[in-house]
Amino acid sequence: MDFETELVNLKIKDQYGATNTPVYLNNSFAYDNAEDLEKVFNNRAMGYIYSRISNPSTKSIEDKLASLEGGKQAILSASGMAAISTATLTLLEAGDEFISTSSLFGGTYNLFKNYQKYGITPRFSQGIEVEDIAELVTNKTKFVFLETLGNPKMDIPDIKGIAKLCQENQIPLIVDSTVTSPVLIKPIELGANLVIHSTSKYINGTSNSIGGVIIDGANFDWTTFDNFAEYKRFGKLAFTAKARGEVFKDFGPCSSPLSSLLNELGIPTLALRMKKHCQNALELAEFLTEHPKVKEVNYPGLADNKYNKRAKELFSDGFGGMLTLRVGSKEKAFEIINNLEYFYNLANIGDVKSLVIHPASTIYAGNTIKEREALGVYNDLIRVSVGIENVEDLKADFAQALK
Ligand SMILES: *Cc1c(COP(=O)(O)O)cnc(C)c1O
Numbered sequence: 001m002d003f004e005t006e007l008v009n010l011k012i013k014d015q016y017g018a019t020n021t022p023v024y025l026n027n028s029f030a031y032d033n034a035e036d037l038e039k040v041f042n043n044r045a046m047g048y049i050y051s052r053i054s055n056p057s058t059k060s061i062e063d064k065l066a067s068l069e070g071g072k073q074a075i076l077s078a079s080g081m082a083a084i085s086t087a088t089l090t091l092l093e094a095g096d097e098f099i100s101t102s103s104l105f106g107g108t109y110n111l112f113k114n115y116q117k118y119g120i121t122p123r124f125s126q127g128i129e130v131e132d133i134a135e136l137v138t139n140k141t142k143f144v145f146l147e148t149l150g151n152p153k154m155d156i157p158d159i160k161g162i163a164k165l166c167q168e169n170q171i172p173l174i175v176d177s178t179v180t181s182p183v184l185i186k187p188i189e190l191g192a193n194l195v196i197h198s199t200s201k202y203i204n205g206t207s208n209s210i211g212g213v214i215i216d217g218a219n220f221d222w223t224t225f226d227n228f229a230e231y232k233r234f235g236k237l238a239f240t241a242k243a244r245g246e247v248f249k250d251f252g253p254c255s256s257p258l259s260s261l262l263n264e265l266g267i268p269t270l271a272l273r274m275k276k277h278c279q280n281a282l283e284l285a286e287f288l289t290e291h292p293k294v295k296e297v298n299y300p301g302l303a304d305n306k307y308n309k310r311a312k313e314l315f316s317d318g319f320g321g322m323l324t325l326r327v328g329s330k331e332k333a334f335e336i337i338n339n340l341e342y343f344y345n346l347a348n349i350g351d352v353k354s355l356v357i358h359p360a361s362t363i364y365a366g367n368t369i370k371e372r373e374a375l376g377v378y379n380d381l382i383r384v385s386v387g388i389e390n391v392e393d394l395k396a397d398f399a400q401a402l403k
Pocket residue numbers: 079080081082105107108147151176178179198199200201210211212349
């Protein structure tokens with residue numbers, strides 16, 4: 001079955017034949033006798049107990065996303081940040097280190113930096129090549145984290161090379177694929193062990209809710225890993241068992257069953273939308289490159305982009321819906337944003353509507369100038385999340401805004 005067909009055909013099981021997931025707005029589930037509930041509580045029988053831990057509506061999207069990524073299990077959480085914190089805290093303890101590329105979504109960068117308050121040391125790599133990661137590996141490294149396409153740095157790490165390095169050193173690799181979605185890349189096939197999405201973005205597609213997911217590739221030998229002794233009996237599924245049984249349960253970042261459904265409803269149109277996002281972004285990037293008032297356009301689909309070759313190798317069906325441009329100064333960036341008619345000025349990506357933001361004064365306002373530059377956030381940079389409108393309207397809008 002082709003991926004496009006699979007997106008539409010992921011079936012649910014329902015006693016009445018419903019084809020969309022019914023929403024179980026129950027916080028708890030009753031059992032006829034105490035013996036059965038005891039079994040479920042002690043992992044000796046399958047069942048739902050309490051919706052902070054798991055919920056049948058939420059499980060529906062978890063199963064779909066696991067299948068689409070080529071993973072075995074998934075945990076849906078209240079946000080992308082909840083997915084990232086749950087995944088990383090499942091692996092970390094005071095005294096540990098981890099490695100991350102510097103080209104990160106602002107919230108992730110701040111979370112990682114704040115881990116220092118809990119005695120955990122983040123090691124941010126200078127670059128995104130294998131050597132940049134290799135030089136930071138120590139015997140305390142608990143995982144490597146990267147984004148498939150840096151938001152908003154627009155750089156593409158050597159994912160295959162880094163996955164190989166991680167394998168050789170028995171270090172799990174966590175990949176945030178929010179910006180690319182499983183339409184462009186399936187990181188587990190390239191050797192990643194855990195895949196993260198903020199489902200709030202492309203998976204949802206219409207900005208109607210927040211959500212995040214951790215997809216477990218079940219392709220890492222957790223028996224060698226510290227602090228997994230209790231979970232050995234889960235074998236390759238030990239990560240999800242530990243994550244759900246400890247951090248997810250303890251911190252409580254569960255998705256509301258209604259939000260789970262809202263995020264799930266985006267899945268059938270994901271490929272259709274992603275293709276249009278990619279086509280529009282490429283055309284808009286080409287148009288902006290030609291414009292005399294635009295100093296620089298960052299989009300991996302452009303033939304002369306530094307990451308064009310790598311993008312072609314790693315991504316299928318396009319180069320994503322996000323691009324950035326530099327226009328000379330913060331004042332000019334503000335003026336252009338204010339002049340745009342069709343682009344909403346807001347902090348989000350992945351909507352069918354086109355969006356713009358000035359990252360330096362918003363998402364990265366709390367970071368130092370040095371930090372911002374390492375994250376590719378310059379004062380004259382505008383981030384654009386290109387929607388699915390007719391691209392001629394988007395080009396015309398930028399033309400008038402720049403004029
Ligand atoms: C938005 C985003 C996140 C965080 O997701 P939320 O759902 O907003 O918590 C993480 N990573 C990337 C790449 C993002 O774009």
